[in-house]
Amino acid sequence: PDFLVNTGHGYVGIEHTQWFRESDNPNGSPVRARESTEDKVLRLASSRHEARGLPPVLVYVSWTHRDRPSVSRVPKLANELADLVEACLPEQGGEVTIKYPHSAWGSLPPEVSYILVRHNKVSTINLWAPVRGASVPALRPLDLHKRIEEKEDKVTSYRQKCSQVWLLIVANGFEPSTFGELAPEIEAFSFETSFDRVFFLHHADELVVELSMQGLRAGGA
Secondary structure: OOEEEEOOOOEEEEEEEEOOOOOOOOOOOHHHHHHHHHHHHHHHHHHHHHHOOOOOOEEEEEEOOOOOOOHHHHHHHHHHHHHHHHHOOOOOOOEEEEOOOOOOHHHOOOOEEEEEEEOOOOOOOOEEEEEOOOOOOEEOHHHHHHHHHHHHHHHHHHOOOOOEEEEEEEEOOOOHHHOOEEOHHHOOOEEEOOOOEEEEEEOOOOEEEEOEEEOOOOOOO
């Protein structure tokens, strides 16, 4: 398991897994894949900004919903963003938003709707971050059951080390790929699992819910 906890009466093994939106796709969550590519672009653009000896800035990039950055575009797109920020770098203590009708608006890559550049007076941190948004879907029993089912095969081997085996499902909640709210029917639903206990943690909302279980080997500590 990812964690072993000595309770004084035996070990509790805790298996950790993350929940992502549309993760039932054979190739993984397409929303998460897009976020990962966008983050690679920003990390590379930030490092190129630093390599040019430019001052630390806070850069917020708003991505369009229409054009998605492809993996093959990452190096070129990072260069385009670094060039734009350098060309439009505000005075210390100032900020600039590159969008219509800013003179550099026409140079924005098609994947980007706007860029905000802030040159703080005292900041020593060079931070490039995305601006994202999306609707919040309802998490239904089937969504969580799939995550539980994917971990079932590990329980037997874990029991060789642990008297109890728990599963912790985490939705970060800070990116669209992890947005979600538990549907009302979750409370009354009993999940069939061989884990002793299963918890759902929504990090952004600081919410922890223990799921009801039945079937294969339901138990409690």
